[in-house]
Amino acid sequence: MGPKRNFAAAALLLSAGLLAARGAFAGGLICLQSNSCQARVDPSRLEVALRNGSQPEMIVSAAQTNLGRVADLRFDRELNPGTASWTLPERKVTLTFTVTENRLAVHVRATEPGEFTFPVIPAGDPAKAWILPLFEGVYAPCGDTNWETFLTTHGALNTTADLVLPFVGLECRAAAPARAWTLTCILTNPFNNQLQFVRAPDSTLAARLTHQFTRNHPVKEYAVVFELGPPSPIEPARRYRQWLIERGEFVRFSDKIRKTPEAAKLPGAAHVYLWGNDLLNLADVTDWKGFARALQAGAAAGASPPVRWIWDQLKPDTRTVAAQILAAAWPDRYQKSQIIEDLNRLLEQPEFAGAAAGLEAALEPEIAALLKSDRRSLSRADRSRLNTHLLAAAFPGLLAQPDAWGNGTSPQMIQQLAAAGLDRLWLGGDGWRGFQERPQTVAAAKKAGYLIGPYDSYHSIHRPGEPDTWETAQFGAALYETGAIVNADGTRRRGFKQKGFLLSPAAARPYVEKRVAALMPSFHANSWFIDCDGFGDYFDDYAESHPATQQSDLQARVSRLAWIRDTFGVVIGTEGCSAGVAATVHFAHGVLTPVIGWGDPDLTDKQSPYYLGSYYPPDEPRVFFQPVPMKAKYRYLYYNPDFRLPLFETVFHDSVIATHHWMFASLKAREDAPTVELLELLYQVPPLYHLNRAEFQKRRAQIKRHFEFFSPLHRETALLPLADFQWLTPDRRVQRTVFGDRFEVIANFGPAEFRRDDARLGPRSLQVRHLLTGRTQTYTAQ
Structure with a gap:
């Protein structure tokens, strides 16, 4: 062993001497190289410079201080010129640098829990702009005050939740x-990382990646991969897509269709959340004055038993409103909604059949049989x-035929959508109650060729009987006591809005299977939406009964999504689409437009001009239905097309169908709706709407116009990769995408006409060219 050790030491001294003689930095550098790539590294400060082919050398990680001494340096320039490793004993880490062809990979391994920062990516000269996978993707020019303020004040970014894709990119200028x-810097271990943008000494920004080595990981390690590439603003996304493909982690949508045939209905589908689950709707009362009078008659001594029973069960405030309706020249919506809300409360009760006395003869035989059971x-x-027919029989001539009652989650809503020529839709509810009470709605939707399913969630768990709970967070007392995610300090992690606790995916799994298996036979959905699982918030869990790392937390979420998908053959969707769930899900809500301004009091203050709206009325929550103006800073950061990039679509367009978050649907931003419409068509992603029967009638022409242009095109492009993206004008207002080798889309977001060769494209307009035939189509946003 002695001679070998002496030989290795001599080789290292020789290499160090050669490097010192040839180096452009101070002495003690290591030069790693492959046929086309060269990296120069300072082991003591971790300053790293990279060159690929004829491209200029650039610093990809700035020097750090206080790293301590270097030990166990291993590098043989003659026998293995592409690899070097050493330890930093004071930091308890070993680093391995490897150059292969056009990549530099850096692996960091720790011997004990702690934190380590690497890389520190500088954005001084020649950097021109950050390319960041924040929601769909952003282009943040260096020196742009708004973007630099946003990045430096946002706080540390979680690289699975805040970054939809685990990479950081820079566009670099040349003469x-x-x-x-x-x-491109790919984070091959996206877990337990924080990315923070800080001011460098030269006042430019630098992105510092800090990894936390946690005690629950037996092997404490992470790695990053650097690549230099051509100047396309979507090049970092292309590199990440290729990295996934090389690892066998990319699944095409065509393969997902083969596994889940119902997914073939998703390309070309607009996405719609249906509102109005209640059995009785305002429009189902055909004579409001007469109905209020008939209700009040229940107080009279000679009232029929059914009417008297209903009157007695109404809340005192509801009885007062009935009198107000009679006295009003024009009863308002709020008064009517109070009556409807209370009657729907009664219709939910098994005891409502107490109103049946004397009504048997007025019931159809099928309903009469239910009454006798x-x-x-x-x-x-x-x-x-049964209850709806009993109510109608108690007030003859004042209510519509009960099988025609209902709002958004009713067969009548499905008929309206189909009659408009919308032959492909994804329809979702705000829960499952509306589908349980009206399974015929699901049957009608499936007959029309639609995908339809409930909203479900296993994110939080609440105490049984807790005030203002929601049905998805109720799992019983036993799981409430044992199922919470536990922090490293032994406390239980608080749930959404600090209510209840976050629920361990491992502990929840039996309850997932029990709930879905119980619900599915009651309405036979062909789609299922699971909130939060794709958002990217993954947790270390220190509970003894269900320990987890962030990675195993993700795996447990992916496993339950796959179980629902494969057990019932349903099309599965989730909130957001962190890269780790993309191979499993079919669609995602919250990528094109995320939740904006969370915690901003101006968005929740009723006196603010930017108030998003209330969650009332339940059949038409203003927070979802009402278009509002957006604050200037949000318009700049989220809706200005100059700063938008299709990074997620470059990676996953032919794998996952992604669209907006339901909080910021297609029509939510009042002044920016035309821009949103063009982005949807340019990126080939579906619109998302919130509808009930009245809202659809109001928006019918607008929705139909967009659908007729988008849907036939998306049925083809959804199975193609987004192959290219370009800016066609210096102001970045005219943009071009290409899908496979078959479609070119050009969008003009600007106020002036755009001319290209012999073609002209007006402002706020978009042109699709079919590359195989030369046929063109033009669309103007409204």
Whole structure:
């Protein structure tokens, strides 16, 4: 062993001497190289410079201080010129640098829990702009005050939640534009990282990646990969896509269709959340004055038993409102909604059949048979049908035929959508109650060729009986006591809005299977939406009964998504689409437009001009239905097309169908709706709407116009990669995408006409060219 050790030491001294003689930095550098790539590294300060081919050398990680001494340096320039490793004993880490062809990979391994920062990516000269996978993707020019303020004041970014894709990119300038280039830094371990943008000594920004080595990881390690590439602003996304493909982690949507045939209905579908679950709707009362008068008659001595029973069960405030409606020249919506809300409360009760006395002869035979059965054993759907028919029989001539009642989650809504020619839709509810009470709505949607399913969530758990809870967070007392995610200090992690606790995916799994298996037979959905699982918030769990790392937390979420998908053959969707879930899900809400301004009091203050709206009325929550103006800073950061990049679509366009978050749907930003419409068509992603029956009638022409242009095109482009993206004008207002080798889309976001060759494209307009035939189509946003 002695001679070998002496030989290795001599080789290291020789290499160090050669490097010192040839180096452009101070002495003690290591030069790693492959046929086309060269990296120069200062082991003591971790300053790293990279060159690829004829591209200029650039610093990809700035020097750090206080790293301590270097030990166990291993590098043989003659036998293995592409690899070097050493330890930093004071920091308890070993670093390995490896150059292969056009990549530099850096692996960091720790011997004990702690933190380590690397890389520190500088954005001084020649950097021109950050290319960041924040939601769909952003282009943040260096020196732009708004972007630099946003990045430096946001706080540390979680690289699975705040970054939809685990990479950081830079666009770099050169004297000759054709020689410009990009830097891509892929975070091969996206877990337990924080990315923070800080001011460098020269006042430019630097991105500092800090990894936390946690005690629950037996092997404490992470790695990053650097690549230099051509100057396309989507090049970092292309590099990440290729990295996924090389690792066998990319799944095409065409393969997902083969596994889940119902997914073939998703390309070309607009996405719609349906509102109005209640059995009785305002429009189902045909004579409001007469109905209020008939209700009040229940107080009279000679009232019929059914009407008297209903009157007695109404809340005192509801009885007062009935009198107000009679006295009003024009009863308002709020008064009517109070009556409807209270009656729907009664319709939910098995005891409503107490109103049946004397009504048997007025019922259809099928309904009369339900009345004679054990009403406490009726399904929710049968109970709802019985009670609605009893109410209609108690007030003849004042209510519509009960099978025609309902709002957004009713068969009548489905008929309206189909009659408009919308032959492909994804339809979602705000829960599952509306589908349980009206399974015929799901049946009608499936018959029309739609995908339809409930909203479900396993993110939080609440105490049984807790005030203002929601149905998805109720799992019983036993799981409430044992199922919470536990922090490293032994405390339980608080739930959404600090209510209850976050629920361990491992502990929740039996409850997931029980809930979905119980719900599915009651309405037979062909889609299922799971909130939060794709958002990217993954947790270390120190509970003894269900320990987890962030990585195993993700794996447990992916496993339950796959179980629902494969057990029932449903099309599966989730909130957001952190890269780790992309191979499993079919669609995602919250990528094109994320949640904006969370915690900004101006968005929740009713006196603010930027108030997003209330969650009332339940059949038309203003927070979802009402278009509002957006604050200037949000318009700049989220809606200005100059700063938008299709990074997620470059990676996953032919794998996951992604669109807006439901909080900021297609029509939410009042002044920016035309821009949103053009972005949807340019990136080939579906619109997302919130509808009930009245809202659809109001928006019918607008939705139909967009659908007729988008849907036939997306049925083809959804299976193609987004192959290219370009700016066609210096102000970045005219943009071009290419899908496969078949479609070119050009969008003009500017106020002036754009001319290209013999073609002209007006402001706020978009042109699609079919590359195989030369046929063109033009669309103008409204």
